[in-house]
Amino acid sequence: xxxxxxxxxxxxxxxxxxVPVEIWKHIITLTIDDSLxxxxxxxxxxxxxxTVRADWACPMYTFxxxxxxxxxxxxxxxxxxxxxxxxxxxxVCRGWKELVDSPYIEHRCMRFCIPTHPDEDQDSRRVVLAxxxxxxxxxxxxxxxxxxxxxxxxxxxxLNAEILLDIGGSxxxxxxxxxxxxxxxxxTLMVDFQNSTYFPSPSHPLETTLPNLHFLTALILRLRSxxxxxxxxxxxxxxxxxxxxxxxxxxxxxDFSKWRFTLLQHLELEHLCEPGGxxxxxxxxxxxxxxxxxxxxxxxxxxYVNRIDIYNIWDCYELERLEMPLNLLFMxxxxxxxxxxxKHVVHTAIGPLSLIGRIQCKDxxxxxxxxxxxxxxQLRSLRIVTDSHDWPLIFQHADExxxxxxxxxxxxxxxxxxxxxxxVTMVIARKIHGIGLRYEDKKRRTMMETKAQLRAG
Numbered sequence: 328x329x330x331x332x333x334x335x336x337x338x339x340x341x342x343x344x345x346v347p348v349e350i351w352k353h354i355i356t357l358t359i360d361d362s363l364x365x366x367x368x369x370x371x372x373x374x375x376x377x378t379v380r381a382d383w384a385c386p387m388y389t390f391x392x393x394x395x396x397x398x399x400x401x402x403x404x405x406x407x408x409x410x411x412x413x414x415x416x417x418x419v420c421r422g423w424k425e426l427v428d429s430p431y432i433e434h435r436c437m438r439f440c441i442p443t444h445p446d447e448d449q450d451s452r453r454v455v456l457a458x459x460x461x462x463x464x465x466x467x468x469x470x471x472x473x474x475x476x477x478x479x480x481x482x483x484x485x486l487n488a489e490i491l492l493d494i495g496g497s498x499x500x501x502x503x504x505x506x507x508x509x510x511x512x513x514x515t516l517m518v519d520f521q522n523s524t525y526f527p528s529p530s531h532p533l534e535t536t537l538p539n540l541h542f543l544t545a546l547i548l549r550l551r552s553x554x555x556x557x558x559x560x561x562x563x564x565x566x567x568x569x570x571x572x573x574x575x576x577x578x579x580x581x582d583f584s585k586w587r588f589t590l591l592q593h594l595e596l597e598h599l600c601e602p603g604g605x606x607x608x609x610x611x612x613x614x615x616x617x618x619x620x621x622x623x624x625x626x627x628x629x630x631y632v633n634r635i636d637i638y639n640i641w642d643c644y645e646l647e648r649l650e651m652p653l654n655l656l657f658m659x660x661x662x663x664x665x666x667x668x669x670k671h672v673v674h675t676a677i678g679p680l681s682l683i684g685r686i687q688c689k690d691x692x693x694x695x696x697x698x699x700x701x702x703x704x705q706l707r708s709l710r711i712v713t714d715s716h717d718w719p720l721i722f723q724h725a726d727e728x729x730x731x732x733x734x735x736x737x738x739x740x741x742x743x744x745x746x747x748x749x750x751v752t753m754v755i756a757r758k759i760h761g762i763g764l765r766y767e768d769k770k771r772r773t774m775m776e777t778k779a780q781l782r783a784g
Contacts, residue, residue, distance in 0.1 A: 348426075355416055355426055362412055364405040365435055365458055367489050367514040368545055370569055370593040370621050376648065376671070377771045378404070380571075380595075384492065384517065409436070431456055438463065439476050451479045460488045464495035490515045513540055517547040520554060521575065544590075545569035552576045558585060566590060568618075573597035577627040578604070583611035591615045592645075598627030605655070609637040616643045620668075623650040625675045641665045652676040653712075654683045657702030664705045671711040679716035681751040685744075692751055696758060703764060712759055713767045716752055718777035721768075725749035 359365065366372045369383035385403045413432070417424040426432060430453045437457040454460070454476055462476065476498075479486070489512050493499050499518055543564050550556065552575050561581075564570075567588050572578060577600045584607075594615075599605060605624070622643070637655055641662040649656075649666075650673035656663070663669075674680055684695035703709055724745040730738050756774045759766040767773055772780070 348422075351423070352426060352431075355423065355432065358416065359409075359412060359427075359432055359435055360458060362405070362409045364409045365490065368569060368593075375771075384519075386494075435459065437461070451475050451484070454479050455484055455486055457486075457488055459490035459492070460486070461492040462494065462498040464497040486510055487512050489513060492517045492519070494519045496520045510540065511542075514543065515545040515547075515569075516540065516543055517549075519549040520551045521549045540564075542566060545593075547571040548573070550574040550579075555579045556581070558582045562586060564588075569593040571595035573625075583608050586611065586615050588615040590618060592618050593621040594619060595623040597623070597625040599624055600627060606636060609639050612639045613642060616640075618645055619643050620645050621648045622646060623673075623675065624652075625650075626652060637661070644668070647671070649673070650675050653680065654687060657698050663702055664707070666706055668708055669706050670708050671713070672706075672709065673713040674715050677715060679714050679748070679752060680755060681716070681748040684751060685748065692754075696755070699755070700758060700762060703759065704762060709764060711765045711767060713769070713771065714752070714755075715769050717770065718768045718772055718774055719781065721749045721752050722777075722781070725753065 363369060363372050363374050363379070363383055364385060366383065369379055372379065372383075374382065382403055382405045385405045413427050416427045434453040434457055436459040437454060438461045460476070488510060491498075491510070491513055493516075496518060541563060544566055546564060546567055546569070548556065548571065550573065554574065556572070556579055558581060562585050565587060568590050570588065570591060570593070572581075573595065574597070577598055578596060580600075581596075581604075596608070599608065605626070608624070616639070638661065640656075642665065644665060644667070646666050646669050648671045649669060653672060653674040654676070656672075676683070680699070684692055684699075688695040703712065724742075727742060727746070729742050729746065730736060753774065756766045760773075765773060768777070
């Protein structure tokens with residue numbers, strides 16, 4: 328019997344030892360690629376919604392006023408998570424440590440900072456194998472140096488990258504339009520022109536490069552002021568599940584009537600023109616709203632009283648998170664009960680709800696409270712309401728006495744408005760909390776949490 332037990336144990340050991348290395352490599356790769364840094368759909372990832380966008384982009388650099396690039400001064404949470412996962416896997420056994428330390432895993436994410444950190448000595452094979460590639464160029468750079476990435480692309484080698492971030496626009500403006508390389512595995516593309524003073528070359532505009540990437544599922548564009556985007560080019564990406572477009576000033580005209588993104592799940596538009604932009608958007612939202620789970624609309628200016636027809640939003644049955652000026656929702660008629668999956672609403676206008684209540688309802692706050700609470704109660708899955716105020720500032724205004732002296736003094740009326748808005752905001756917090764919901768400021772803090780933090784020093 329002792330012999331049979333030993334035999335069974337040895338068989339178990341042998342069966343473990345004969346597991347092919349390729350299987351362990353595949354398991355480790357899946358574990359590494361499950362991190363936010365290497366996610367091809369960051370909005371699907373279980374990450375704090377307030378920072379998911381910025382953390383996924385994971386900037387570890389900064390530009391000073393003269394355009395000089397400083398690299399490596401930040402260690403963002405997404406990169407920390409990536410390193411923690413690697414450290415855990417390395418500690419399992421020697422074989423796993425060797426695999427995790429191999430170029431295949433170590434260089435799943437590759438950064439090219441041009442020209443502060445030359446990369447001529449980097450192995451071109453690592454570039455080809457990388458899952459995520461970032462190209463970061465300072466604002467004053469126009470001519471891209473002959474780096475290993477440029478050589479790989481110009482030699483026509485196919486990249487396996489599924490995620491590509493181009494910070495500054497140099498890659499898409501100068502290398503890709505003239506190269507033979509293809510990106511057959513590319514799923515997620517982010518092009519950020521906002522950190523660059525350089526526009527795409529007139530001979531190779533952005534529109535001539537993007538059509539080669541029909542298999543994209545996520546497109547994130549950060550445009551500069553005055554930069555345009557061709558509607559027809561955008562509409563060619565029929566497989567998009569994530570689309571994010573922003574510009575510091577008003578977004579260029581987008582013909583929503585031609586949008587046929589039937590697979591779209593996450594949509595961000597900053598800063599949408601108004602009131603016409605909102606009207607056109609909601610008029611044509613139906614063809615691409617069937618699977619929408621996350622929608623963020625940020626106006627380019629603050630407005631309060633314009634009545635906008637948004638009735639089609641009630642047909643976005645899959646919505647789980649909605650970010651837009653909330654007064655456009657609860658102040659007008661509608662059927663919010665249809666949004667049965669909606670868990671989180673965020674007010675994106677600069678002016679908080681208390682200011683909107685003061686202006687739209689002409690200080691009739693009972694009407695304002697009624698509209699707000701009725702709207703919240705009709706959303707049966709709603710858990711969180713996020714406003715655009717800041718709690719420490721609200722407490723400061725609430726405690727600040729009115730200036731003594733002449734009541735005609737402009738400062739008297741200004742402080743009076745601040746005091747009333749602070750009082751209204753705290754009443755809103757108590758009323759929303761009273762129906763079992765969480766009411767947060769723009770930094771995702773509740774009133775009680777902020778008070779506790781201030782008391783703790």
